[in-house]
Amino acid sequence: MSEFVEVYPVRVLAEGDWIGAAEACRLCRIELEVVMELADLGLLSPRGDAPLDWQVPAGALPRLALAGRLIQDLGVNVSGAVLAIELLERQRSLQRQIELLQRLTQD
C-alpha cells in the first residue's frame, strides 16, 4: 500500500544554526548530562549559561548523535565515546589522504 506525500518544508541543519539543548538531546537521543560531559571534554562548544538554556551548533549534531549511538549501542562511557569519535575522525581524514595518494600512483 502506498501513499504519496509531497513535501515542501525542508530544513537543513547547517553551520550557523543553533539548536536548543533540549531539542538537540531529543534529536540525537542523548541525555543532557551526557551533553554536559561531552562539552566538558571539548567535543562541542555550546553557548549560553545554564545547560538547560544551552544552544549547540547544528554542525555538532552528527558528532552528538554518534556519541549517543556509541554510548547506547556499545556501552562505552562518555570519555570512551569522545576518544572513539576523535579516532574515527582521524581515521577518515587519513583514509581521504590515502585515497588521494592512490589516485596519484594509479594508472
Added chain:
Amino acid sequence: MFSERAGSLMEYRDYYKILGVARTATAEEIKKSYRRLARKYHPDVSKEKDAESKFKELQEAYEVLKDPEKRAAYDQLGSEWKSGQQFRPPPDWASGFEFSGGAGARGAGGGHAFDEQGFSEFFSQLFGGHSPFGGAGRRQSAGGRDHHARIDVELEEVFGGGTRTLELKRPEVKADGSVELRTHTVRVTLPAGVTDGQLIRLAGQGEAAPGGGRAGDLYLEVHVRPHRLYQLDGRNVTLTLPVAPWEAALGASVTVPTLGGAVEMQIPAGAQSGQKLRLRGRGLPGQPPGDAYVQLKVVLPPADSPEARTLYESMRTQLAGFDPRADLRR
C-alpha cells in the same frame, strides 16, 4: 484486539542464534555477547559487509533477550523453531504476563529513546510498539516519535540540489488494532550545498501521534557517495588532474572539469606531481562556498616508438645534471 493479529504468518527469528548464545545463557552472557558483536558490526565503526542490517538484527535480538519479561514470553514459543521458518503467533500470545511499563519504562531506564525502525515483522508483531510489550497505551497523549533515515546521494545532487523520492516503511495501526507496514513515499528537495553528515529535517513527517497530538519529525542524514573523479572534504572537493611532463615543466593552460562545469586553469611552470592548486569557490555552494583543489599528477608518455625513445635519450644527455635521487644521498 491482539488475537486478530495472531493470524498473520511471518518468519521466525532465532534470537539466541543471532547473539551466538545458548538458550540457557545468563543475562551477563547475553550482554557480553551483544557487546562483542555490536563492536564488530556497529555501522559507525565497522567495515564489515552488511554491517548495518547485521547490527539491526543484533539490536532486535538483544532488545528481547535482555528483558526478562520479553525473554520469558519468547521462550514460551518453544525451542523447535528455526530462523526463517514460517511462524504464526499463538492466539493467546503474551497473555498471563505482567508488564513493567513498556516503551515508557524503556526510555526512562536506558536513557535513550527506543527505535524499532528496521526491525523484523516478527519483532514488530510480538514485541513492537503496539504489542502488549510496547506500552503504546502509555503514549496516547504524547506526540509521535521522530523517525531517522539515512539517504545516499550523488555528489552532483548535493552540488546542484535536486529532488529525491524516498520510500520509507512505517508501521501503522489499523482500526482493528493490527499493525501494517505502509510505504510512506516522501519527495524531498535537497537544497544545493548540503554536505556529508548533515541533517535535513522534515517537520511532521515522523510517526503520527496516536492520540492526535503533534506528529514527530523525519530526520534524514545525508551520506554522499564516493565519486569517480572528486573527493569530498566538507564543502571542498579535490580532483586529481593528469598532466604531461611538459605541461608541468613549462606551464600550460588546461581545461579542468569542476562540479559547476569545465574551467580553464593555468598550471605554473615548474609544477610537480602531487602539487595542489586551488580554484576558489568552485566546491560545494554554501556560506562560504567550498573550494575546488586540483592535485596534479604528472603522467609520463610511454617510450613505445623510435621518436619517443629518441626524445627520452635526448633528455638523458641534455639534462644530465638532473638527479632525482639527490635527496637520498644527503
